[in-house]
Amino acid sequence: MLKIIDVSKNFKTGDGIKNFSLEIKPKDIIGLVGDNGSGKSTLLKSVFNEYKKDSGEVLLNDESIYQNQNLAKICFFPDQSVYPKDISISKFAIYDAQLCGMDSKEAQERLEMLLEKFDLIEYKDKTFFELSAGMQKRAFLVICLVTQPDYIFLDEPTANLDVSTRIEFHKILKLLAQEGVGILITSHMINELEEIINHLVIIEKGATRYNKPFVSKKDSIEAIYKKVTNVKVEKDYSNIYTKNK
């Protein structure tokens, strides 16, 4: 099990994430929902030590994730803006696999298999820069899967994707969860999240407002969201285009 315990990150502005705790088990698909600026990316970056935490710890099977190559068992699928620009997707995948301590031959074999499956074999020597947004996301998923991680954290993986690629992506996440992978996903696509998650976390201004199991086809993210946050979902836009007569 992966445990995020009491993680806080405070920026000088007062923004950040406050005392965040969450347990992720194998086969979980946890949806992390919050408005723009609520702290979703800050949380993920704090977990992966991109941001220095002010407090808290992250444990994998009761051991710090920063010890004993534990981080190799967790894949961070970041926001597109930080994808590497100057290296081919294949080289990056092998480099990542080596950092995770994987045997090069095995990594190469898994990479070839995954590139075939994800229709990317002819793009294997291209950089992320040369791929479309959808291909970039698929390529990052390939890179993640080469090392067969136990947990995957995805920051808005389906943003900018067309409908069919989004459906495909969710199908893959479900399949990975069935295989035992624990998944945490941030997304603004609440209708799509509802189809795949078994647990919902809602944050607002860095504070956790909701952290409970979620039952697809029964619970509604929108209804829960309106109930637990102070966000005014129904604003009055009635006068935004009234011409003077």
Ligand SMILES: Nc1ncnc2c1ncn2[C@@H]1O[C@H](COP(=O)(O)OP(=O)(O)OP(=O)(O)O)[C@@H](O)[C@H]1O
């Ligand atoms: N490096 C930073 N320095 C200072 N403030 C930051 C930094 N990174 C994020 N913030 C602030 O922390 C808050 C949370 O930002 P964050 O990017 O985590 O939000 P988010 O929930 O991921 O938003 P979005 O849905 O728009 O991606 C925001 O107010 C943001 O301005």
